[in-house]
Amino acid sequence: MSAGTTSCALLAGLLAALAITAVEPLSCAQCDSTLVSCENVSATVCAADAQSCVAWLTSSLLGDTNMLKQNMSCSPSNCTGHGDTSVVFTVRVSGEEFFHFANQCCQGRSCNGTSAVPAAADQSSNTECPACFGYNTTSCTEKTQKCNKQERCVSLTADVTNGTQSRLLVKGCSDISSSTCGALSAGGNQTVGDVLLIQVNCTDAAASPTPKPSSSSQGGLRAWGGFWPPAGLLLALLLL
Numbered sequence: 001m002s003a004g005t006t007s008c009a010l011l012a013g014l015l016a017a018l019a020i021t022a023v024e025p026l027s028c029a030q031c032d033s034t035l036v037s038c039e040n041v042s043a044t045v046c047a048a049d050a051q052s053c054v055a056w057l058t059s060s061l062l063g064d065t066n067m068l069k070q071n072m073s074c075s076p077s078n079c080t081g082h083g084d085t086s087v088v089f090t091v092r093v094s095g096e097e098f099f100h101f102a103n104q105c106c107q108g109r110s111c112n113g114t115s116a117v118p119a120a121a122d123q124s125s126n127t128e129c130p131a132c133f134g135y136n137t138t139s140c141t142e143k144t145q146k147c148n149k150q151e152r153c154v155s156l157t158a159d160v161t162n163g164t165q166s167r168l169l170v171k172g173c174s175d176i177s178s179s180t181c182g183a184l185s186a187g188g189n190q191t192v193g194d195v196l197l198i199q200v201n202c203t204d205a206a207a208s209p210t211p212k213p214s215s216s217s218q219g220g221l222r223a224w225g226g227f228w229p230p231a232g233l234l235l236a237l238l239l240l
């Protein structure tokens with residue numbers, strides 16, 4: 001067997017390998033949208049250099065203003081660690097008000113995207129967090145928000161752009177994972193789409209005060225209520 005046939009075989013193998021990669025180009029959902037969600041956008045073929053699909057979404061309903069920006073596209077970069085990555089969380093400020101953030105990378109396949117509207121609050125946990133929001137401010141007047149199970153308290157500041165740039169402060173109950181809290185608080189500023197996350201503080205949600213806050217005096221009243229001592233005894237006690 002000559003050296004020539006060997007290199008020919010190698011070349012043929014190499015070409016076959018290239019052909020296989022070439023017939024399977026990556027397809028990603030591709031969409032750039034404001035105020036309308038990219039929901040149901042189907043994947044379309046990327047440029048040849050694409051390695052991953054990326055998707056980010058920020059949406060909020062705070063006061064009487066809502067915001068929604070979403071982008072899904074092909075990326076020439078591999079995801080960190082060459083595996084899917086996903087940072088998705090919502091900060092719930094009140095029954096209706098929220099700030100939602102999602103950043104996903106899907107290695108070699110299309111991202112499903114996430115819903116623009118967070119799951120309904122069930123407030124199933126007996127815990128609560130201080131909650132409020134404000135633009136261009138360092139403090140806001142806190143109210144108490146009841147949390148769902150496994151939520152923690154979050155206070156975050158981010159620069160958001162909606163025509164003009166504003167610094168948003170938002171506090172509330174969040175389904176953010178502790179690993180995301182750690183990564184975001186260690187990572188410093190992070191730009192995702194049109195949002196610059198500046199600071200994220202996470203704390204455990206506090207137990208809500210029980211429905212009988214002054215239990216000792218109430219308990220005392222209730223004890224007397226069920227068994228009033230005879231008037232004569234009361235009079236005797238008073239005269240002592």
Ligand SMILES: *[C@@H]1O[C@H](CO)[C@@H](O)[C@H](O)[C@H]1NC(C)=O
Binds near residue numbers: 030031072073
């Ligand atoms: C948004 O997506 C489109 C197409 O998917 C892409 O061309 C564009 O660069 C993206 N924009 C941003 C800001 O990521």
Ligand SMILES: *[C@@H]1O[C@H](CO)[C@@H](O)[C@H](O)[C@H]1NC(C)=O
Binds near residue numbers: 037039040
């Ligand atoms: C996406 O598809 C589902 C199921 O077909 C439909 O119910 C929903 O309204 C669609 N959403 C949008 C934004 O078109």
Ligand SMILES: *[C@@H]1O[C@H](CO)[C@@H](O)[C@H](O)[C@H]1NC(C)=O
Binds near residue numbers: 065
């Ligand atoms: C963002 O801009 C849109 C359109 O100009 C407006 O309807 C909406 O209220 C703005 N949202 C915020 C939070 O300012």
Ligand SMILES: *[C@@H]1O[C@H](CO)[C@@H](O)[C@H](O)[C@H]1NC(C)=O
Binds near residue numbers: 076077078082
């Ligand atoms: C992405 O990963 C693949 C497979 O591990 C590698 O061949 C390629 O060079 C990487 N691309 C970039 C841009 O890092």
Ligand SMILES: *[C@@H]1O[C@H](CO)[C@@H](O)[C@H](O)[C@H]1NC(C)=O
Binds near residue numbers: 106
């Ligand atoms: C997308 O959804 C499909 C079916 O629900 C699931 O198998 C797949 O793992 C999801 N992909 C990502 C990147 O989450």
Ligand SMILES: *[C@@H]1O[C@H](CO)[C@@H](O)[C@H](O)[C@H]1NC(C)=O
Binds near residue numbers: 155157199200201
């Ligand atoms: C996070 O905590 C630090 C230290 O307590 C504080 O200075 C900062 O204002 C907090 N940031 C937010 C967004 O709550």
Ligand SMILES: *[C@@H]1O[C@H](CO)[C@@H](O)[C@H](O)[C@H]1NC(C)=O
Binds near residue numbers: 135136164167
């Ligand atoms: C926040 O301040 C910036 C710059 O001073 C301004 O352009 C923007 O409209 C302000 N945002 C709000 C919501 O007031």
Ligand SMILES: *[C@@H]1O[C@H](CO)[C@@H](O)[C@H](O)[C@H]1NC(C)=O
Binds near residue numbers: 188189198
């Ligand atoms: C984060 O961004 C803000 C606003 O642009 C800036 O004032 C601050 O110095 C930045 N912090 C870091 C750690 O880069």
